[in-house]
Every structure is written in structure tokens, then in C-alpha cells.
Amino acid sequence: MPLFKLSDAVFDPILSIKSTAPVAAEQIGRRHVVDALITAPCPRARFLRSLNHFSTTVPQSPLSTIPHRKPQPSHSATLNSLLTTRYCHQVPPFSSLPRTFRRTIMSFGTSAASRLAGKTVLITGASSGIGRATAFEFVNASGGDIKLILTARREAALVSIKEEIEKAYPKSKVFPIAFDVSKLPAIDAFVDNLPAEAKDIDVLVNNAGMVHGVDQVGSIAQSDIDIMFQTNVFGLIALTQKLLPLFKEKGKGDIVNIGSIAGREPYPGGAIYCATKAAVKSFTETLRKELIASRIRVIEVDPGQVETEFSVVRFRGDKGKADAVYKGVEPLIAEDIAEVIVFAVSRRENVVIADTLVFPSHQASALIMHRKL
Structure with missing residues (x-):
């Protein structure tokens, strides 16, 4: 040099x-x-x-x-x-x-904080994992000058997040609302009954998602099929449709859909989950094309292997099987994906980080990983 x-x-x-x-x-x-x-x-x-x-x-x-x-x-x-x-x-x-x-x-942060200042962000599935980490990342990146609507089924976890954030950043506003995005009839009431100061939403992070089981086609329980599609696809679409008129009226807004490598590369034992995430990808790309004449940004973030409660849920609470998924590797953590989400949202309004695939260094595809055993 x-x-x-x-x-x-x-x-x-x-x-x-x-x-x-x-x-x-x-x-x-x-x-x-x-x-x-x-x-x-x-x-x-x-x-x-x-x-x-x-x-x-x-x-x-x-x-x-x-x-x-x-x-x-x-x-x-x-x-x-x-x-x-x-x-x-x-x-x-x-x-x-x-x-x-x-x-x-x-790129060092001044502009990112100013772009986030005063915004209202709605995050689904915010009680744990990527959703929880994204809430903390938004409030840190904005220096607390932000409003967060946090939704999930576990209200106690959301209240705990609110208390931690508002203690650290008294200027911030956090609205914890127990809400299950898979309950489609409740979506209208959820949005319509938001507190007045939280109604002007600027960013929607469709993070709520789940996977049940590793059963192969022919032995997949109908209840597993229903809950995965209801949560990962139907709920995401319904909430997006409910908020889209607001974004169109404002002439701007960010819609962030959390997909997965599974939506790009299906694998045995993941037929339904992979199908739901492929649907999310198709929906996201269509939405981006339909909104091309607007200033509404449509962003998709597809994580690879991330260590959260995801695998525990997949194996129905069997911690041993969940831990085996990460044996011999260093997976991503929720904060890694949260950083990508907040980075994309905090770019200049004319910049769209449209599609991002995030792997840990040991992973090259859904099935190709290097394990140190």
C-alpha cells in the first residue's frame, strides 16, 4: 500500500x-x-x-x-x-x-441509522430465532429511534423482548402482540386493531415459518402439511395483502420475506417444507415485478443452515436429533441473518437487495456440507 x-x-x-x-x-x-x-x-x-x-x-x-x-x-x-x-x-x-x-x-452506518429513524417495523415470528434477533438488530442499528411491532404465539417471550429493548433504549417503542399468522381469519382484526401510533407501518418482515418432521411422500401427516402451508405460505400472503394497500398509499415501504435454501433446492424428507419455501420465492418474485412502478421494495433473504429452534421443532422437541444436525459444523446463528435483513432495509431507497442466499462457510448447497467429525 x-x-x-x-x-x-x-x-x-x-x-x-x-x-x-x-x-x-x-x-x-x-x-x-x-x-x-x-x-x-x-x-x-x-x-x-x-x-x-x-x-x-x-x-x-x-x-x-x-x-x-x-x-x-x-x-x-x-x-x-x-x-x-x-x-x-x-x-x-x-x-x-x-x-x-x-x-x-x-457504508459505515451514519446513513443507515438516519434511514431507519422513526420507522415502524412489523416482524412476525419474533419471539425467538431470526425474528427475535432482527428486532434487536433494528433497534441497535437505529439507536433506538424506531417502533417495533413484534408478533408470535408466545406472548411472554415478546413481553420479555420489549422490556429488554426499552430498558436499553427508552426512546424506542415496542408493541408485543400475541398473534398466530396461520390463523387467517384473525389477520384483518390484528392489523385493524393495532395501536394508533403503530398503524403507519414502513417495513414488514415475514419471518414466521416452521417445519414438522422429515417424513417422505406417502407417509406425511395431513396435519403437518396443513400447518406448514398455513404458516409459511397462506399466512405470509394474507398479511402481505392486508398491508400492501397501506404501502401503495404511502408510495413506499419494504416487504422482507424470509425464504430458505430449501426453496431453491428440494431434498428428501423435506417435500412439504421445500414446497412452501418455493412458493414463497415465486410469490416474492411475482410481487416485485407487479410493484415495479412503485417505490415499494420487495426483498428475499434465504438462509442456509442456521442454528435456532428450527430443528427442535422439526424433530418435535427431540433435542438430541436437533443437535446432531449441527454436529461437526459451525452453523450460522440468528444474528447473522438479522444483520442481512437490516442491512437490506437500511440501504438508500433506490437500492433493492432483491435476493440473498446466505450460507455458513462449510455449506455449498442444501446437501453439500463439510463436517469435521
């Missing part, structure tokens, strides 16, 4: 950043910031001040840390910790920075 000379010093910030924030350093280097600033008529101290001013200060979240993972400081916080110790002078206006540099800084 070449050094660049400022008027009073030779300094290599990319090298300094690289040891603690390699991705940030790579992004800055890739966009040729060094070339863009090589002739900048400002002393070293003013350059450092400009970096410090425009990089985002993301405070450590007061919420509980992510399980199974060492807490990692954000690149934004890392940049600030490196740069705030420098002595600074006058700050140049943001517009004076080269366009390449400005667009790089936007």
Missing part, C-alpha cells in the same frame, strides 16, 4: 486501520481514496479530523451480546477509536470530499 504525502507529514492510515478493521481498510483501498486525496491541500491533522468527523460513532449496544460469538467492535467504532486521539483543526464540508470517498463512508 503506497504512502501518500500531506503537507506536514507522511502518513498511512490504511495500514493503521488494517490490523483492526481489515474490511474497512480493504473498502477504502479498493475505492482509490489514496489517489483521490493525494493532492488534497490540507495538513495531516485536518485530514484526520475529516475522517473522524465523517466516520460513524456507533456506541456499544447496551443490549445483551450475541451468543456463541465474541463481541466484535464495528468498523465505524474502530475507525473512531483510531482517529479521535489525533489533534484536529477546521473540518472541511462533507461535499468537498471526493465522491468515491463519500460513498465509502456511507
Whole structure:
């Protein structure tokens, strides 16, 4: 990495950043910031001040840390910790920075927080797993300046999430509502009876989903077929249809459907679950095409192997069988998918992260995985 000379010093910030924030350093280097600033008529101290001013200060979240993972400081916080110790002078206006540099800084979080500020987000299946993690991710990314409508069948779990979030971020508003999306006749009443301050929904995250059993065709219980289609497909479609007129009236909004690798690649023992997720994919792609003349974004996130309560439910509470699914691998955790969801929603309004497939590093398809046994 070449050094660049400022008027009073030779300094290599990319090298300094690289040891603690390699991705940030790579992004800055890739966009040729060094070339863009090589002739900048400002002393070293003013350059450092400009970096410090425009990089985002993301405070450590007061919420509980992510399980199974060492807490990692954000690149934004890392940049600030490196740069705030420098002595600074006058700050140049943001517009004076080269366009390449400005667009790089936007990925660090300032714009994400401002885009989420004041929004109302409805998350189904929010009592655990990806839904729960997504609630925490939204409130962290917005600094608490957000309203969350959290739905699931387990009201006590939702109330616990509300208490934890509002204790950490008193400015936030959380509405826990016990609601089973598979009960289609109740959807109209659920939306119509939302609290007045929560009716103006900006983001719908259709996360609720389930799988029952690994039975093969010919021996699948009708009750399992019914509950999977009712929850994964019919409920998702019905809730989307109920909220779509609101989004059309506003002229904008985000619909995030949580699919699965199973919707792309069916596998033995998953005929019904795979069929439901394939239906979600077809519905999502059709909806995106139908809304092309609007500013309504339709986003699909398809996880690969994620360790949540999913497998416990699939094996009807048999924890031993559920644990065997993750033996010899390091699966994704719910927070990994939550990060993708919130990243997609917090992009510039003209940017649609339309379709995302997320694997852990040991997985290449629904059936191809490397296990260290």
C-alpha cells in the first residue's frame, strides 16, 4: 500500500486501520481514496479530523451480546477509536470530499441509522430465532429511534423482548402482540386493531415459518402439511395483502420475506417444507415485478443452515436429533441473518437487495456440507 504525502507529514492510515478493521481498510483501498486525496491541500491533522468527523460513532449496544460469538467492535467504532486521539483543526464540508470517498463512508452506518429513524417495523415470528434477533438488530442499528411491532404465539417471550429493548433504549417503542399468522381469519382484526401510533407501518418482515418432521411422500401427516402451508405460505400472503394497500398509499415501504435454501433446492424428507419455501420465492418474485412502478421494495433473504429452534421443532422437541444436525459444523446463528435483513432495509431507497442466499462457510448447497467429525 503506497504512502501518500500531506503537507506536514507522511502518513498511512490504511495500514493503521488494517490490523483492526481489515474490511474497512480493504473498502477504502479498493475505492482509490489514496489517489483521490493525494493532492488534497490540507495538513495531516485536518485530514484526520475529516475522517473522524465523517466516520460513524456507533456506541456499544447496551443490549445483551450475541451468543456463541465474541463481541466484535464495528468498523465505524474502530475507525473512531483510531482517529479521535489525533489533534484536529477546521473540518472541511462533507461535499468537498471526493465522491468515491463519500460513498465509502456511507457504508459505515451514519446513513443507515438516519434511514431507519422513526420507522415502524412489523416482524412476525419474533419471539425467538431470526425474528427475535432482527428486532434487536433494528433497534441497535437505529439507536433506538424506531417502533417495533413484534408478533408470535408466545406472548411472554415478546413481553420479555420489549422490556429488554426499552430498558436499553427508552426512546424506542415496542408493541408485543400475541398473534398466530396461520390463523387467517384473525389477520384483518390484528392489523385493524393495532395501536394508533403503530398503524403507519414502513417495513414488514415475514419471518414466521416452521417445519414438522422429515417424513417422505406417502407417509406425511395431513396435519403437518396443513400447518406448514398455513404458516409459511397462506399466512405470509394474507398479511402481505392486508398491508400492501397501506404501502401503495404511502408510495413506499419494504416487504422482507424470509425464504430458505430449501426453496431453491428440494431434498428428501423435506417435500412439504421445500414446497412452501418455493412458493414463497415465486410469490416474492411475482410481487416485485407487479410493484415495479412503485417505490415499494420487495426483498428475499434465504438462509442456509442456521442454528435456532428450527430443528427442535422439526424433530418435535427431540433435542438430541436437533443437535446432531449441527454436529461437526459451525452453523450460522440468528444474528447473522438479522444483520442481512437490516442491512437490506437500511440501504438508500433506490437500492433493492432483491435476493440473498446466505450460507455458513462449510455449506455449498442444501446437501453439500463439510463436517469435521
